[in-house]
Amino acid sequence: MKKRVGILTSGGDCPGLNATIRGVAKALYARMGDNVEIVGILNGYSGLINGDYKEMSEDDFRGILTLGGTILGTKRTPFKMMRVVEDDNVDKVAAMKKTYQDAKLDCLLCLGGNGTHNTANLLSPVGLNIIGLPKTIDNDIFGTDVTFGFHTAVDIATEVIDRIHTTAGSHSRVMCIEIMGNKAGWLTLYSGIAGGADIILLPEMPYDIDRVCEAVERRAKRGSNFSIIAVAEGAMNVEEARMKRKDWMAKRAEQGFGATATNRIAQAVQKKTGMETRVCIPGHMQRGGSPSAYDRVLATQFGSYAAGLVADEHYGVTVAMVNRHVTANPLADIAGKTRGVPGDCDMLNVARAMGISLG
Ligand code: F6P
Secondary structure (H helix, E strand, O other): OOEEEEEEEOOOOOOOHHHHHHHHHHHHHHHHHHHEEEEEEOOOHHHHHHOOEEEEOHHHHOOOOOOOOOOOOOOOOOHHHOOOOOOOOOOHHHHHHHHHHHOOOOEEEEEEOHHHHHHHHHHOOOOOOEEEEEEOOOOOEOOOOOOEOHHHHHHHHHHHHHHHHHHHHHHOOEEEEEEOOOOOOHHHHHHHHHHOOOEEEOOOOOEOHHHHHHHHHHHHHOOOOOEEEEEEOOOOEHHHHHOOHHHHHHHHHHOOOOOOHHHHHHHHHHHHHOOOEEEEOOHHHHHOOOOOHHHHHHHHHHHHHHHHHHHOOOOOEEEEEEOOEEEEEEHHHHOOOEOOOOOOOHHHHHHHHOOOEOO
């Protein structure tokens, strides 16, 4: 029986989105031939709400394995607003269902992170046949050991840390490198270890600035004329950790736009240790460009597995890697949860064993 399969990419982009789209499409065409039609929904859930979609052909999926970004476009459409009717008077969930029906879809593949999965889990109960695919450089989707995009971002952030080493050494400076990850520190932890950072600060482990400075001074006493601090974007200090998120965010906002954790750490380190300090923010570069070989393989594994789910009409699930096997988790089991770095994580113990300070 002929199937019409919708695909969308939602939330922040990352390397591996196109490789996953290609994985799904190639496996679907290989399996179902003329019995499959693919519909690309443009700019994520925004396209689904507004009826922006296009018919795709096999040609559209050629030559995109190595391409960064997403050929479908993406947008952040916050989950918390999905049930809220705004000034435009649009019931977003009803509008998404209407587009799905108008496009005569049999199922919809949603490639995205936590927000995308939360919305996917809203659409399933209203009758849409959904399959999720776990994308994010943050690696924080519950129920999967890894998400596509993460390892490429680790490679990019590691290269940043590598390059910063030589300039830090030349100038005898402390370099604070801000790595993406607001709520989850996986990217900072992995790239920090891969790049040989001396201090790694994660959102899950509030830091004490005195301990950070002690670690810098300890290194200086042992003859190292520089230090590298890998700071997750969402790192917070012990005082902030005791406050409500909205309160410390308001406090930072009062201090001005530049009062990020990284800037404040750099200032405090310079003041307390007397060592010249600089900040480096690779920012969205961590999400740009071609996926690594690891992510191409993962994207292809996930994409081809999703094609099998379509063929088997196994819906209401998201693809996952569990103990090195690709599988599917019910959307309802993973929505609303995130996977931060747990205190007993093996990789934290590796960092500790290496004498890396965690603040
Ligand atoms: O979720 C991925 C991510 O890159 C986070 O690490 C980061 O905090 C956020 O997106 C940045 O979002 P935006 O692209 O909207 O600036």
